[in-house]
Amino acid sequence: MAKIQMKTPLVEMDGDEMTRIMWKMIKDDLILPFVDLKSEYYDLGLENRDATDDQVTIDSANATKKYGVAVKCATITPNAARMTEYNLKKMWKSPNGTIRAILDGTVFRAPIVVKGIEPYVKNWKAPITIARHAYGDVYRDVEMYVPGPGKVDLVYTPADGGEPQSVTVHDFKGAGVVEGMHNLDDSITGFARACFNYALETKQDLWFATKDTISKTYDHRFKDIFADMYEADYKEKFEAAGIEYFYTLIDDAVARVMRSEGGFIWACKNYDGDVMSDMISTAFGSLAMMTSVLVSPHGYYEYEAAHGTVQRHYYKHLKGETTSTNSVATIFAWSGALRKRGELDDLPELVDFANKLEKATIDTIESGKMTGDLVLITTLPDPVKLDTEGFILAIADELKKQLA
Ligand code: NAP
Numbered sequence: 496m497a498k499i500q501m502k503t504p505l506v507e508m509d510g511d512e513m514t515r516i517m518w519k520m521i522k523d524d525l526i527l528p529f530v531d532l533k534s535e536y537y538d539l540g541l542e543n544r545d546a547t548d549d550q551v552t553i554d555s556a557n558a559t560k561k562y563g564v565a566v567k568c569a570t571i572t573p574n575a576a577r578m579t580e581y582n583l584k585k586m587w588k589s590p591n592g593t594i595r596a597i598l599d600g601t602v603f604r605a606p607i608v609v610k611g612i613e614p615y616v617k618n619w620k621a622p623i624t625i626a627r628h629a630y631g632d633v634y635r636d637v638e639m640y641v642p643g644p645g646k647v648d649l650v651y652t653p654a655d656g657g658e659p660q661s662v663t664v665h666d667f668k669g670a671g672v673v674e675g676m677h678n679l680d681d682s683i684t685g686f687a688r689a690c691f692n693y694a695l696e697t698k699q700d701l702w703f704a705t706k707d708t709i710s711k712t713y714d715h716r717f718k719d720i721f722a723d724m725y726e727a728d729y730k731e732k733f734e735a736a737g738i739e740y741f742y743t744l745i746d747d748a749v750a751r752v753m754r755s756e757g758g759f760i761w762a763c764k765n766y767d768g769d770v771m772s773d774m775i776s777t778a779f780g781s782l783a784m785m786t787s788v789l790v791s792p793h794g795y796y797e798y799e800a801a802h803g804t805v806q807r808h809y810y811k812h813l814k815g816e817t818t819s820t821n822s823v824a825t826i827f828a829w830s831g832a833l834r835k836r837g838e839l840d841d842l843p844e845l846v847d848f849a850n851k852l853e854k855a856t857i858d859t860i861e862s863g864k865m866t867g868d869l870v871l872i873t874t875l876p877d878p879v880k881l882d883t884e885g886f887i888l889a890i891a892d893e894l895k896k897q898l899a
């Protein structure tokens with residue numbers, strides 16, 4: 496069988512620990528036998544980030560701007576323990592944070608739905624994709640403990656020398672706490688644009704919710720930016736695509752999400768997205784079955800798994816013990832990136848390969864072959880637990896059949 500040819504390279508960002516081990520297996524067993532892979536390789540493994548003073552992360556993000564599509568392996572975000580473990584020069588920042596800052600993107604996370612791994616919410620039939628605004632609010636706040644009676648004001652001093660404006664936050668009669676938060680029109684606008692574009696591209700309804708009845712200026716600003724952009728740029732396109740933009744209050748949204756059948760994008764403010772993405776991934780079964788794509792308002796895409804480097808399994812692997820680590824989210828990161836590359840470069844055979852890779856993965860699980868994490872939660876009778884590479888090889892067998 497002739498290998499599928501690519502036109503433009505993918506940006507390939509390698510990573511750490513168990514996911515790095517799976518990365519190589521996925522390439523060797525599921526990609527390279529079928530695709531003449533063109534990729535520009537960046538090693539984001541912690542050792543190389545340390546050796547390059549993290550320049551490699553910046554370079555990989557800039558390459559994503561150049562080529563448009565990247566696939567990323569999970570990476571270690573160093574903490575004190577990693578400083579010692581890897582003898583690091585510095586506690587390097589989270590690569591995802593660095594890449595997100597350079598690409599200015601929004602992260603969309605969606606569960607991979609298979610028969611036999613049933614969502615806890617029984618009426619959910621299709622994935623719910625969470626889009627989390629990744630700037631500001633409580634994540635960039637300033638806070639103060641107020642030790643006793645006294646007044647706290649919020650003061651704005653215009654840079655052009657205009658008249659300062661102030662409001663009183665609270666006139667404290669005793670001790671308490673106070674918090675100042677901000678967000679930016681630019682950031683909210685970029686978030687809204689990424690959400691509308693992604694909804695159009697994936698032909699799914701877009702939901703957005705805030706607490707604008709209580710937060711009449713702050714949350715209302717989010718509501719207005721979304722509403723104005725929808726009216727100006729997307730209303731006609733959404734109608735033509737047969738999809739809907741739906742705004743409601745956050746508590747109403749939560750109630751409706753629980754009653755829904757799924758199959759839509761839920762745009763969330765930063766905190767809501769943090770909390771709700773954990774609920775959605777757990778309720779759909781497993782973090783190992785969750786994909787993630789960073790979409791920039793300029794049209795750059797970076798695909799990855801939502802989980803981390805699965806450190807506990809890696810240490811077992813290093814001791815020579817058998818592991819059964821789930822590679823599905825990392826496989827879907829590859830299929831997502833290859834499909835996008837195929838769409839952008841007008842390569843239907845690459846798109847078709849990406850679809851078949853996903854179908855082979857789902858069919859393998861639905862036939863009862865899966866990794867240990869899924870064996871614990873499946874409703875299928877007599878599941879077969881495979882080891883890390885055994886599962887990937889089972890998918891390879893299925894993929895060969897589908898490509899034949
Ligand atoms: P993790 O790698 O997501 O793993 C936490 C636990 O979840 C695992 O021990 C395992 O449970 C289960 N799990 C996660 N993915 C799995 C998979 N593919 N197959 C089977 N089980 C899976 O989180 P962590 O251990 O807290 O973090 C490890 C490292 O990952 C950290 O250094 C962190 O900085 C990094 N991290 C990176 C990213 C990223 O690059 N996007 C995201 C999150 C964390 P059992 O042990 O019970 O089997």
Ligand code: MG
Pocket residue numbers: 769770773
């Ligand atoms: Mg969270």
